[in-house]
Amino acid sequence: MALVARNAFGDLFLRGESGDVHQLDVAIGKLTKVAASEKEFRELALTSERQEEWFAVTDEKAAIARGLEPSETQCIGFSVSLFLPKAALLIQPTLLTSMNTSLSLGLEPSNFGLARRSQGPTSH
Numbered sequence: 001m002a003l004v005a006r007n008a009f010g011d012l013f014l015r016g017e018s019g020d021v022h023q024l025d026v027a028i029g030k031l032t033k034v035a036a037s038e039k040e041f042r043e044l045a046l047t048s049e050r051q052e053e054w055f056a057v058t059d060e061k062a063a064i065a066r067g068l069e070p071s072e073t074q075c076i077g078f079s080v081s082l083f084l085p086k087a088a089l090l091i092q093p094t095l096l097t098s099m100n101t102s103l104s105l106g107l108e109p110s111n112f113g114l115a116r117r118s119q120g121p122t123s124h
Contacts, residue, residue: 004038005045008060010075013041023054 001014004021012024013034021041023034034054035041044050051057063069063076070076 004041006075007055008063008070008076009056010077011054013054015041 001016001022003012004015005013010026012026014022014024014031015038016022019037020033021035021038022031024031035044045054060076068076
């Protein structure tokens, strides 16, 4: 798999050998096909619906307003998993200083700068 894009919360968008693009949702550990090709992914990623769904633009802007602006090699993480009920606990955001996922996927850390959520994916 090759890295196509990532969002500020550490989710990765990966292209498989067949060309399909999948989203790795790190909060729940789920890999989901989101497009049949990288070209389709990039076209969809420009829509406001996908900007919100895949890149959580509103959440990223809110985090930046609170002073949590990750660099190209960082992502915004949480000390408590996001899928737990909101009423049960307060979620404290923190910056993760490295993308440990890169090691398990065999990706180079320098590749994480391919796309920023607020800007959408960049072309090669």
